[in-house]
């Protein structure tokens with residue numbers, strides 16, 4: 170892996186309702202799981218063709234062999250509300266936490282997608298953000314077999330461009346651990362679409378992960394069991 174390439178990546182920051190309320194409770198799959206199977210998806214803005222590409226990729230999570238969920242395109246007051254605010258990063262709230270967001274605000278943002286984005290770039294970020302939208306946490310925060318971080322190296326890289334994260338953002342998005350009893354999961358899957366690309370220099374035990382742009386076999390198996398038919 171090209172370490173410089175990895176370090177230049179933009180990373181998704183997860184949005185939690187706790188960011189809004191100021192509480193410290195973690196945002197977790199189990200409590201964020203939808204109990205309905207029809208979810209509406211609305212766009213607050215954006216190029217029509219780009220919107221179509223987003224919804225087409227998002228639907229890879231759903232269907233007979235995948236989650237028992239349906240994404241129905243609807244107006245702007247949908248369950249999942251998408252914005253394309255450039256420079257605001259790419260992020261999503263976790264699952265049902267979106268219901269706590271005021272109806273005129275986005276629950277998901279694509280800060281670096283434009284009509285010129287390649288299919289690969291669209292797939293990578295849309296599959297990932299919709300993973301959050303159905304309640305999946307970042308795979309590198311999976312409590313099963315936790316990653317042994319080289320904290321200094323991670324902080325040094327992420328506090329610089331293009332991410333420019335402050336310490337709290339790095340804490341929330343990288344180091345924060347979830348309680349195993351609050352998360353349903355498999356062992357940490359380095360091929361998961363919910364994994365960040367992790368250079369070996371960020372870990373103390375040689376663990377690394379590449380830039381994933383597809384659902385892994387484990388992602389598929391897992392979402393089927395999380396939202397069974």
Ligand SMILES: [Zn+2]
Pocket residue numbers: 181182183297298301307
């Ligand atoms: Zn993410």
